[in-house]
Structure formats: C-alpha cells, structure tokens
Amino acid sequence: MARQIEATYNWLENIVYQAETMDDTEAMLKLGGAIAGLKAQATQTFGFCAQEAAQVFGGLAYSKGGQGAKVERLYRDVSSRVGVVFLGVMVADMR
Numbered sequence: 001m002a003r004q005i006e007a008t009y010n011w012l013e014n015i016v017y018q019a020e021t022m023d024d025t026e027a028m029l030k031l032g033g034a035i036a037g038l039k040a041q042a043t044q045t046f047g048f049c050a051q052e053a054a055q056v057f058g059g060l061a062y063s064k065g066g067q068g069a070k071v072e073r074l075y076r077d078v079s080s081r082v083g084v085v086f087l088g089v090m091v092a093d094m095r
Helices: 002-021 024-062 066-094
Strands: none
Touching: 002 024, 024 066
C-alpha cells in the first residue's frame, strides 16, 4: 500500500513540477494525458487503500457508527466513484 501511495504522490509531484516550468499553453497541450492517467492511478490507489482498511477492520468496516464509520464511508465512496472514472476512460477509448 505504501508503494502505491508513494508512486502516485511522486507522479503528482512530477506533473506539478512540469506544469510550473512550462507556460500555460504548453502545459495544457502536453500534460493532459498525464493528468488523466494520474487521476486513474489515484482512484485505483484510493480503492486499494479503502479495501485494505476494510480488511483490517473486518466486520466493523460495514457499520455506519463506531470505530468503522470512516472506513465504511470511504469504502462506499470509492465503490461509487471507481465505476464512474473507469466508465469515462472506456468511453474515451471508444472514440
């Protein structure tokens, strides 16, 4: 999990550095694909982290109150968003 988080963070730092060193027009033209890939990677990483947190908490991860409330909310949130992101990527690939 730490490997995925560090890789995603490094990718983010790299894109921010590139955007800062380029002028606005060049950054828009050259970094669009990298930013889209970073968004997909960040979503996958978040989904993996939420799944692992649910594994650690066990049955508490399914309760809306108590110790597992935050894990339940994150897991529910990521399960609804992962489908939307990948549906958008699939539609973009079809064109």
